[in-house]
Amino acid sequence: xxxxxxxxxxxxxxxxxxxxxxxxxxxxxxxxxxxxxxxxxxxxxxxxxxxxxxxxxxxxxxxxxxxxxxxxxxxxxxxxxxxxxxxxxxxxxxxxxxxxxxxxxxxxxxxxxxxxxxxxxxxxxxxxxxxxxxxxxxx
Ligand code: IDP
Ligand code: MG
Numbered sequence: 001x002x003x004x005x006x007x008x009x010x011x012x013x014x015x016x017x018x019x020x021x022x023x024x025x026x027x028x029x030x031x032x033x034x035x036x037x038x039x040x041x042x043x044x045x046x047x048x049x050x051x052x053x054x055x056x057x058x059x060x061x062x063x064x065x066x067x068x069x070x071x072x073x074x075x076x077x078x079x080x081x082x083x084x085x086x087x088x089x090x091x092x093x094x095x096x097x098x099x100x101x102x103x104x105x106x107x108x109x110x111x112x113x114x115x116x117x118x119x120x121x122x123x124x125x126x127x128x129x130x131x132x133x134x135x136x137x138x139x
Contacts, residue, residue, distance in 0.1 A: 005035065006082040006119045007128035012070035013113035020073055023103055027077065030089055036076040036133040042068050050131060059112065066112055076129045076136060083119055090116045
């Protein structure tokens with residue numbers, strides 16, 4: 001069975017707090033297959049480029065500074081309906097509004113330090129996967 005892909009990052013707060021193992025286990029248990037994974041720390045330039053769509057938002061500077069504050073785990077995940085299913089698994093952007101049992105409900109403390117990234121469309125999943133993994137580059 002070949003599914004669609006989504007892109008995720010375990011953000012610096014969740015890595016720092018020791019949740020990487022539990023989060024990866026929850027992702028795999030929920031039927032996602034890991035197609036690429038790396039542990040890295042973003043530079044300001046890379047984080048700014050990744051979140052360029054939010055450049056005009058008031059929280060942009062804080063977002064870049066948070067995302068560069070420590071190592072992350074970046075991964076490409078495959079599953080049927082990957083983008084929507086993964087957004088359901090991570091829960092709402094604001095963890096206080098995230099459904100019980102979702103990753104943000106379990107492991108995030110605030111809207112800025114919210115533990116996880118998940119792509120919001122198939123198109124962005126392809127762009128974001130290629131941003132980190134040459135195996136997903138398209139020419
Ligand atoms: P998403 O991560 O759920 O897709 P987006 O709206 O795409 O949410 O925002 C990207 C990231 O920017 C969020 O995950 C969060 O870390 C941060 N963010 C979004 N809205 C706010 C805000 O109102 N204050 C602070 N940070 C925010
Ligand atoms: Mg988003």
